[in-house]
Amino acid sequence: MDRLLVVRCPDLLEEDEGGAVLRTFAEVIAAVEAYCPWVTAVRCGICSLPARGPARYFGGEDALAEIVQEAAGQVTPAEVGVADGLFAAVLAAGRGLIVPAGGTPAFLAPLPVALLGQDDLTGLLDRLGIRTLGGFADLPDPHVLGRFGADGAHAHRVAGGRSGELADLRQPRVARLLAGGAADDAPMVAEPGFWGGVSDADARAARCLAAAQELLGADGVVTVRLQGGRSPAERARFVTWTAGERPRGAIPGAMRPATMPGAPWPGQIPAPAPAVVHPDLIRADLADVRGEPVRVSARGLLTAAPDRLSVEGGPWEPLSGWAGPWPSDERWWSRSRRRGARLQAVTARGAHLLLVERGHWWVEATYG
């Protein structure tokens, strides 16, 4: 399950008629996006972002939470929390907690069952004498499925920290209004051509994907949109799949690389793009012909020609070619005055896009 950081703005949880609350919330999202891309509006007053990547750049989840809280706090009072999965992360935000990785089940256990927001289920469990999420999670799976049905079984997985989120946690309308951040005014709309009942194929796909979400949780099925950016990871934005939504038109800045010569992203790696972008960076070592580690100087130059590569502590593989480095100074790096670079490296087994930062090499993507 993904590590998620959630920002919860207690004053913005209820929409008003004039839309002032949503506009303020859009400002919050924009303020956070100045530091981290991939901010998603969950519902009015609550947004989330994947914590892993940014936490690495900022030097830990604590540091990240502090920076995000300060950014959002410029706009409105904000609470920040981190946990595994959206349900736990929202609760963590309400308590200003950073739940350590793997600690989500223990964090949820003492909390009341009513937080699942399902009155029927809460009532049934109450009669069984079960009042905490942990007590509910302790019930054996077959028992829960038989007694509470598929919805209950899903809530059971969420209560135990095994599944990320409840289906009705999100307000897709709000996410739609704010999709792509405040500056992005391309609304997501239901396209009659695809979703107006015209296409049977779309309706069938929607049904089976909803069934898959029943099994995996809403965040188990995602879809992707392209946006501007330097690195392959920056240029894709993964969002939870929601029936009936398709982005209308292009997202500003989202173009195919072949049609985007150079500008407006200096430092962008030229096409073609890698087929695999590793969700977590993979540790790598790069050495010169004498076996000495290769580094990048302050001026962005390699200290020696790379000769061999080792991935995740594996055996050394000779390089048959390499190219770069391309400087990579993402927004958050410039704040903390860190510089990095990217390098393409080819071995007999394939080609990788490597990232170096603070003297460490990583495999960021693979041309699989």
Next chain:
Amino acid sequence: MFVSAPDRRLARDLDPAALATLAERTRPVAASRTRLLPVAPPLAGLLPDRALRRGSTLTVGRPGDDGALSIALSLVSAASASGSWCALVGHPGLGAVAAADLGVDLGRLAILPRPGAAWAEVTAAVLEGVDLVVLCPPFAPRPAMARRLVARARERRAVLIVVPGRAGWPEPPDLQLRVDEAVWEGVDAGRGHLRRRRMTVTATGRRSAAHPEQRRLWLPGPDGAVAAVGDPLDPAA
């Protein structure tokens, strides 16, 4: 009008037996349109029908093959672009830009990156309503599990494309694609950038095992799309 008028006269003048013959002759043509899903032209020569047959299962790549995911994505691109839904199950690190450049319509691509232990159940659910499913099994599938998914694909008339990776795939597929050679061009010692990959792909069918088909492809070509090596229209040639 002048086309349909002779047809109507034909139907009226022919006896029932001749009509039945006519129907028999025309039926497979009509059926084949719905039986097959299109593929990008450079890949057509690898497939027995020059297209993907609905209900069939393919495997792509052996463990350690460079480029298996690229082949799988290029196989679904044409169908995706012409309106079919695709799902990618079990791959947590799709390079979305590469997929788009290969021609996959991201608006009709559902990604189920981490299905975990429920992967087979989820794949079965998705095969219910999605035309093309690319499956990267996170764990070694048991034979009964694999058989069930193959049967589900056949029954739902979907195409199941398995990228077995290290997990393997215990069922013989209808068609097996493997990478025999993959060479990147464009980089030297520090100069240039990756431009294109020349790839030799071999297809072995269950029935036509004696006649494996082999094609040399640029996958990806310089613009990220797939092209045939030596194609006179190939701008990279």
